[in-house]
Amino acid sequence: MAEKLLEIQNLKTSFRIRDDYFAAVDDVTLTVNKNEVLAIVGESGCGKSALAFSIMGLHNRAKIEGNILFKDEDIANIAPSKLNKLRGNKMGMIFQDPLTALNPLMEIGDQIGEALLLHNKELSKSKRKERVIELLNKVGIPRPEYVYEQFPHELSGGMRQRVIIAIAIANKPDLLIADEPTTALDVTIQSQILDLIKDLKDEMDSGIVLITHDLGVVAEMADRVAVMYAGQIVELADVDTLFEEPLHPYTRSLFNSIPNTAEKQDKLHVIQGIVPSLQNLPREGCRFAPRIPWIDNSAHEAHPELHEVKPGHFVRCTCYKHFSFPEHSKEEQQHGVS
Amino acid sequence: MWKFSLRRILIMIPQLFFLSLLIFVLAKMMPGDALSGQIDPNIDPARIEELRIQMGWYDPWHQQYAAWVGNLLQGDLGDSFRFKMPVTELIGQRIANSFWLSVATLIFTYLIAIPLGITSGRFNDTWKDQLITGYSYLGFATPLFIFALVMLWLFGFQLQWFPSSGSIEPGLEPGTFEYFMSKFYHLLLPALSMALITTFSTIQYLRNDIVDTKQKEFILTARAKGASESRVYNKHILRNSLLPIAAFLGFEITGLIGGSIFIETIFSYPGMGQLLIESISLRDYSVVTATTLLFGMASILGALLSDIILSIIDPRIRIK
Amino acid sequence: MGAKSVNVEVKSNVVKSPSGISVIWREIVKDKIALISLIFLVLVTAFVYGVSLVLDQKEIVKVDLFSIYEPPNDEFILGTDYGGRDVFGQLIIGTRNSLSIAILVTVMTGVIGIVYGLVSGYFGGHIDNIMMRILDFFMILPFTMIVIAFVAIIPKYSVWTFSLIMTAFLWMGLARLVRSRTLAEKELDYIQAAKTLGTSNIKIIFKHVLPNVSSLIIVSMTLSLAGNIGLESGLSFLGFGFPENTPSLGTLLSYARNPQVLEHRWWIWVPASVMILLLMLCVNNVGTALRRATDARQRRG
Secondary structure: OOOEEEEEEEEEEEEEEOOEEEEEEEEEEEEEEOOOEEEEEOOOOOOHHHHHHHHHOOOOOEEEEEEEEEOOEEOOOOOHHHHHHHEOOOEEEEOOOOOOOOOOOOOHHHHHHHHHHHHOOOOOHHHHHHHHHHHHHHOOOOOHHHHHOOOHHHOOHHHHHHHHHHHHHOOOOOEEEEEOOOOOOOHHHHHHHHHHHHHHHHHHOOEEEEEEOOHHHHHHHOOEEEEEEOOEEEEEEEHHHHHHOOOOHHHHHHHHHOOOOOOOOOOOOOOOOOOOOHHHOOOOOOOOHHHOOOOOHHHOOOOOOEEEEEOOEEEEOOOOOOOOOOOHHHHHHHHHHO | OHHHHHHHHHHHHHHHHHHHHHHHHHHHHOOOOOOOOOOOOOOOHHHHHHHHHHHOOOOOHHHHHHHHHHHHHOOOOOEEOOOOEEHHHHHHHHHHHHHHHHHHHHHHHHHHHHHHHHHHHHOOOOHHHHHHHHHHHHHHOOOHHHHHHHHHHHHHHHOOOOOOOOOOOOOOOOOOHHHHHHHHHHHHHHHHHHHHHHHHHHHHHHHHHHHHHHOOHHHHHHHHOOOOHHHHHHHHHHHHHHHHHHHOHHHHHHHHHHHHHHHHHHOOOOOHHHHHHHHHHOOOHHHHHHHHHHHHHHHHHHHHHHHHHHHHHOHHHHOO | OOOOOOOOOOOOOOOOOOOHHHHHHHHHHHOHHHHHHHHHHHHHHHHHHHHHHHOOHHHHOOOOHHHOOOOOOOOOOOOEOOOOOEHHHHHHHHHHHHHHHHHHHHHHHHHHHHHHHHHHHHHOHHHHHHHHHHHHHHHHOOHHHHHHHHHHHOOOOOHHHHHHHHHHOOOHHHHHHHHHHHHHHHOOHHHHHHHHOOOOHHHHHHHHHHHHHHHHHHHHHHHHHHHHHHHHHHHHHHOOOOOOOOOOHHHHHHHHHOHHHHHHOHHHHHHHHHHHHHHHHHHHHHHHHHHHHHOHHHOOO
């Protein structure tokens, strides 16, 4: 049975702009279990990275409300000293851009070694070096003794990302958060990195939060999927259900936007409008409504809630019930292919 | 790293060459004889012409240039006409004075600027930062010589805390403790004045660099590893931000040269800067040429030093 | 609820993006210090230029041995100097002269720096290499010393010569900035697009690249104006700027090289010092406000 690892309850992360607070993550409730991949999908600006950073406590100046229960301990606003014992130890993070995420002036070996040093004070220097070499091997980096002494700018993008992964898993974390781990990489490298992450997950029995905007990655990696829009979860389901029966108009629009290589398309489907900026977010009513203007207002809820449509399948608002695209045919074809 | 340094030194050679060419041309344009200092610039121009022809002034220029450079390489900078002695003797004592002044200035600058810059950067947007930034902003807009004048007026004359001129109390035995202390005492005010002005820009620069580095992604990685704030600062932020300061050392030297001209004049401190000004008013042009040449060389060497230090510290440059 | 027609107008709050001038103006107004500085500068400039038209420079500098070293009194607002000349009058004319030279030098270094940077950055490759080597050489030379050396040898020395000498060794900073910016802009698609359309290089440089570098130029030139005021005063202070018969802020300060004056006759050099400080500060304030206006991350307005 699924063992709960991370439980996020009503999380609200707000940033201060001039004199007001604006919530980038607005009332999010999620669970992550051991040995599972929870994917969080959404466009840029939907708050998924903000969510990831909130879990790790990496925001500089943000107001965090709600609870983040990591193995039943609320880490949402705990003291930094306590958080630091968990970070890099039981919780690891893989960053998006491997070039900027590494210190340009420190050797690779030292950077990975730092993660070990901070949580295993009893390790001697030579033992530490051994372990780093082990880790480099594990993430698939050739000639680890040589790479140990190199600097980030000497490595390729794929290698750098492997180093980031090595840092994240150095202490066998229970929870791994991967923030768009393959976005900055070539397509050919992407699948290698994803496979690596999957293997590591199985080996360490960890829970993974995978942040991405790429539905292809979701299909390959995820066990469950949460779709985010404008700071809220709009749909939550296991991956098969989501791909077979997406319900929320946003999810369906996302799928619709994927170019269909099997059928000839005259025009690519585009979701009307743009993602609202943090300050311009409508805080009342269904936030996706402005982008499906052909749907009547009465279809939306005044205070859209997450409804459990089927066991384990949640959808926000009621606009999904009678939702359809202006051109029906495109959508049906889409379902046939995926 | 050696390859880089070697390449860099090779670049320096044409720079030195062009400098010497420039100085040579300037010297030829000066009245009298600026290359060897044998002719009095104040005598009858016709007589000057005679002497010049005698001395080979109108020989082909590359011959003259070669002769001059030849002399230089042997340590012969010509003679001072005013003082009837080789320029090297004249410069000797003064170079030492200027050197110590520069060293003291650099030490003061870094002693003051680095802690303030770090504080300002680390606690940016708090009152500490605003205070320090405000202070450095004001100072930045103050020209060196005005600041020095005010310092002299305030500390030298009004409060009489420091001597107001010279480099040493007359009559002291060299090598004694009193000699050393007096030298040091005379150094303080000029060095402090020059240092304080330099700190303004250094503080701003360091602070801005720290603020920039703080936002970089690898700082997040460090935090995600579970590093404490102080470790993040010491191991990551500072190391990356102090690097450009070290590299600036060379440019500081160039600034010191320009500054020393003002400082030494205002404080009547017998160094190279004061020598330059004096010799112009005394129309002792061979000294002017020699001093200018030496200053130029010091600048070029300073830039070289900067680049080499930078290459040592920054692996991105070292490893191509 | 059936799907409505697709041609429904999407209601959007389109926010009009503000024009460049209004952004700059708003930034200056929001920053009280910059606003006060700007007003001060305008007033001072108007005052000194206006009054200078009325004052006669020759009269002011005429030596009057009966009024030597008088402290401020009813007849002479700021007293007199060692030649019995009115300090206040010299201050006014001096400020005008210093401002004029500073502006002149700023403009000249601006033109040279911009063109040099644009050409070097745009054409890149060998041209850029050579031009940068030359620039590096100029940058290494210690400014004060070189200018002094040049001034010492130029026989017929005038305001123009002085400005030219200063310009010759000050253009490098701006050129460097413009060049690196141009290098970056050159890679952007809109330049490539213009090239594909067959636009001539000159047109591309001046119609496309230059406007995008203009904010950098404006900020840089304003800040260098402040610096030039200081530089001119410094050089005149040492005696290598304006000749004595042409008062400038620096020449007034040069009297302070005499310890007697420094210690006892403050009215000669203190007002000029204050004026230089205020001018430089104010120009700096406006310049920093401008810089904030061009860097959206730091805006206050």
